[in-house]
Amino acid sequence: MLRFKSILAVSEGGPDAAMSFKLAVRLAGSFDGTVDALHLPVGPAGGMVGGLAMSGEAMPLVMDLDEERLTARAKESERAYNEIVKPVKGATYTAAQTATLDTLVAMGRCSDIVVLGRPGADPENVAPATVARSTSAPAPS
Known part of the structure; x- marks a missing residue:
């Protein structure tokens, strides 16, 4: 019988x-x-940022907007953790601003299973639209 004792749940914030x-x-x-x-x-x-050709004057504005977006998404992850996960005995929460895919890989190696969000739930995730265009299939709803 499978036993999942250590479960890593990954969130980018948002939906x-x-x-x-x-x-x-x-x-x-x-x-x-x-x-x-x-x-x-x-x-x-x-x-x-990488896809736009912009003047040096525009870059600080774009970076400020992205910082606000990242802060809002981090708050949403923390809110969801406090509401949903925190009551689980032994639950932990990691939310370093410097967390990278390497962090995910390192933590995932110590987990029995890794749970990710459903692709397409987040309007900032452009992958479903890209797949729909390349395959002529409707985007998943």
Whole structure:
């Protein structure tokens, strides 16, 4: 029988936060496990900065906007953690501004299972639209 004792739930904030956290808590309840929640900051929005040709004067404005976005998304992850995951015995929350995919990989190696949000739930995730255009299929709803 499978036993998932250590469950890593990853959130980028936004709509994915509650989704991955809820699933991780359900798994923890089914297997008497615990949840480690990780807020993984992503930015800039949709590769916005890298894709625009802009003057040096515009860059600070764009960076400020992205900082506000990242802060709001971190708060959403923390809110979802406090509401959904914190009541689970032994639950932890990691939300370093410097967390990277390397952090996810390192924490994932110590976990029995990693739970991610559903792609497409987040309007800032452009992947579903890209897939729909390249395959002529409708974007998932």
